[in-house]
Ligand SMILES: Nc1ncnc2c1ncn2[C@@H]1O[C@H](COP(=O)(O)OP(=O)(O)OP(=O)(O)O)[C@@H](O)[C@H]1O
């Protein structure tokens with residue numbers, strides 16, 4: 001593994017044709033294997049930043065460099081909404097990225113089965129998205145992103161629409177999978193608790209135009225699990241982060 | 251369950267009441283059959299002339315189905331073409347609109363003159379002009395309505411144009427397309443009948459429209475009503491058949507076709 005960042009943004013800015021300036025002067029280097037959370041108020045440009053990292057939108061200023069050649073082919077993206085194809089079964093939805101890459105069904109069937117099992121979806125292969133709960137749809141969406149074994153996984157507030165129970169469960173599942181595979185993750189969230197629980201590093205953005213307000217390591221050792229939420233160290237981290245936020249937003 | 255009974259029983263009751271009222275009116279007022287035949291007389295005529303009317307219906311039906319098939323093929327192909335290039339869409343779409351808004355009775359004589367030796371083809375073209383627009387318009391809308399995030403996802407995974415069309419745009423457009431087809435089915439029938447009206451009576455195998463005209467000239471109102479009844483039944487059958495096909499194709503996933511399960 002190279003020591004350099006897997007993706008590096010230099011002075012990235014984004015101004016839309018409408019004149020809205022969403023981002024300004026973002027310098028960000030993402031270390032391989034890290035779990036980075038982007039935290040910021042609504043409308044500060046988090047989604048825009050993630051889309052720029054994924055190459056789905058060009059920055060209007062600055063540059064994005066990938067640390068590995070061909071990284072663009074090894075990205076996973078999870079949207080705020082599950083964004084599944086309603087006409088396709090769970091299996092077909094998860095097969096989609098592999099199908100687009102020209103993989104044959106028989107060849108990747110074991111991999112798909114494994115991914116579905118890892119996300120607790122075994123037995124639901126033939127279900128259609130409308131037959132699933134919101135949490136399960138999100139699991140399918142994550143399975144679809146993971147099935148290609150991405151080197152960089154981008155998640156845009158994937159759990160924002162879910163209830164607390166489901167969110168906790170999915171947080172723990174995501175953490176468990178990440179601790180096992182150690183892909184690099186960039187995770188957008190509104191939630192202080194979620195970001196402290198999951199990440200190794202938290203980057204806080206200012207209101208629009210989004211700039212980097214703070215860049216903090218999370219000093220809690222891995223492996224973590226659900227029990228972490230009740231430890232004083234975790235509570236203390238959350239408290240410090242929220243104090244910093246309210247100070248900054250004031 | 252109660253709802254389902256009501257769904258059938260309520261309109262049926264209205265229909266029966268209407269027919270009773272109609273028959274009563276005809277008898278009380280002693281209306282002659284060439285002004286307004288009673289429903290019983292219409293039923294009797296239908297029974298008597300049924301076989302011969304059915305032959306004419308078949309002629310009309312053939313034109314209708316051929317026009318619908320042509321509308322599906324050409325309309326679908328045009329929509330896919332439009333989805334490939336915005337320039338093509340904005341260049342051609344206005345002409346599709348012009349064809350749609352021009353009254354068919356005004357252009358039917360031209361078409362019939364131009365294709366004078368091919369009666370079937372000329373009627374087919376007229377019915378097609380009436381029927382194809384909803385399919386083009388709906389399918390074009392559907393092809394452009396694919397979920398934005400899914401479009402992004404396809405781009406992220408390096409999908410080719412063809413893959414995006416095949417796996418994303420076409421399935422997204424299917425419900426729109428089917429809604430268009432359902433409208434076009436009825437329009438194809440109307441188009442076929444109107445074209446036959448314009449083409450007039452005569453010829454060896456005449457469609458139902460000619461029979462209606464003929465019955466009108468001869469003041470055989472009961473037969474006219476019987477033919478109308480057949481036409482209406484055909485329209486309903488086409489609509490029901492197309493709805494059934496739509497359900498088969500998208501029933502397992504699309505909101506419009508889902509049973510409401512509480
Ligand atoms: N395609 C676009 N065209 C014009 N303006 C846009 C576009 N996309 C986003 N914006 C604007 O850019 C700003 C940042 O949007 P973005 O979606 O990145 O915010 P966000 O931080 O993800 O917000 P949220 O937390 O609510 O999802 C907003 O003011 C939005 O109106």
Ligand SMILES: [Mg+2]
Pocket residue numbers: 046047048156157
């Ligand atoms: Mg967002």
